[in-house]
Amino acid sequence: xxxxxxxxxxxxxxxxxxxxxxxxxxxxxxxxxxxxxxxxxxxxxxxxxxxxxxxxxxxxxxxxxxxxxxxxxxxxxxxxxxxxxxxxxxxxxxxxxxxxxxxxxxxxxxxxxxxxxxxxxxxxxxxxxxxxxxxxxxxxxxxxxxxxxxxxxxxxxxxxxxxxxxxxxxxxxxxxxxxxxxxxxxxxxxxxxxxxxxxxxxxxxxxxxxxxxxxxxxxxxxxxxxxxxxxxxxxxx
Numbered sequence: 739x740x741x742x743x744x745x746x747x748x749x750x751x752x753x754x755x756x757x758x759x760x761x762x763x764x765x766x767x768x769x770x771x772x773x774x775x776x777x778x779x780x781x782x783x784x785x786x787x788x789x790x791x792x793x794x795x796x797x798x799x800x801x802x803x804x805x806x807x808x809x810x811x812x813x814x815x816x817x818x819x820x821x822x823x824x825x826x827x828x829x830x831x832x833x834x835x836x837x838x839x840x841x842x843x844x845x846x847x848x849x850x851x852x853x854x855x856x857x858x859x860x861x862x863x864x865x866x867x868x869x870x871x872x873x874x875x876x877x878x879x880x881x882x883x884x885x886x887x888x889x890x891x892x893x894x895x896x897x898x899x900x901x902x903x904x905x906x907x908x909x910x911x912x913x914x915x916x917x918x919x920x921x922x923x924x925x926x927x928x929x930x931x932x933x934x935x936x937x938x939x940x941x942x943x944x945x946x947x948x949x950x951x952x953x954x955x956x957x958x959x960x961x962x963x964x965x966x967x968x969x970x971x972x973x974x975x
Contacts, residue, residue: 815878
């Protein structure tokens with residue numbers, strides 16, 4: 739489980755949370771988590787911090803320079819901690835179902851291992867101001883791509899899938915032609931997002947962020963312990 743970004747200090751810059759202009763992107767309706775029962779209390783999940791939103795629009799422009807008429811497809815953006823908790827529990831339940839497990843018969847160690855798998859992909863839904871889940875800051879976004887026909891591009895794995903298939907470079911060394919296509923699609927997504935100043939989650943091909951603790955931690959690792967701070971903490975509604 740990777741949690742070192744929690745050691746990054748936050749110097750909140752109070753940048754506003756702004757609505758994403760959805761006409762510029764592809765989106766799912768209804769929102770994927772609302773469809774599962776997550777309660778946003780009437781608020782739209784399609785919000786980001788101002789700078790993050792501006793960078794996302796830049797990424798869309800970069801994509802169309804490479805692939806005219808393709809679009810970024812937004813899966814999820816701002817996520818309240820309450821929704822984070824709902825989805826963590828949902829992910830755990832789905833993992834149990836997928837493996838036909840009986841919770842009553844599991845040992846404490848086996849349960850801990852299951853939760854460890856969940857928390858490798860999902861941040862702890864804590865209200866601790868020093869450990870905000872990335873999406874609760876408005877600095878993180880989950881996304882994929884759609885082609886000129888409006889079809890979702892095949893990345894060789896589903897968003898939120900709890901397995902190594904979700905690792906960004908899972909297909910990098912495969913000689914299989916189809917697997918190489920998946921890798922190229924993931925690389926295209928990473929290329930446009932990193933060019934627009936985002937950093938990619940090391941375990942999730944779909945997750946990118948700017949300004950949160952994970953972003954700052956990755957920057958710190960890449961720049962010889964620069965002691966950078968995160969500029970976005972949890973949004974409190």
